[in-house]
Amino acid sequence: MNFLEQPQFITVKVNYFQMPQFVDVTEEEFELPIPASLSNLLNAIVQRHSSLLPQMMATMLILVNETPVSGLDVALNNGDIVDFVPLVAGG
Numbered sequence: 001m002n003f004l005e006q007p008q009f010i011t012v013k014v015n016y017f018q019m020p021q022f023v024d025v026t027e028e029e030f031e032l033p034i035p036a037s038l039s040n041l042l043n044a045i046v047q048r049h050s051s052l053l054p055q056m057m058a059t060m061l062i063l064v065n066e067t068p069v070s071g072l073d074v075a076l077n078n079g080d081i082v083d084f085v086p087l088v089a090g091g
Helices: 038-048 054-058
Strands: 009-016 027-033 061-064 081-085
């Protein structure tokens, strides 16, 4: 197998729920170098959307392919869907 045939990047879809005050889109795609992790994705999101702080992103409910995750070392694969849901305090 030729190393040039190996994909060097993955594409991940991101969904933002209830975040219009921070981002002007509800979904978008990111291309990340392999190996990719949730931490890499958070860095890319913050670079693209300066209104989102890393601390804020880390406190959200994060789902990868509809499964809640904890920690930022979660590996991401091509075609994964990552959902960010702000934790809302109610009263």
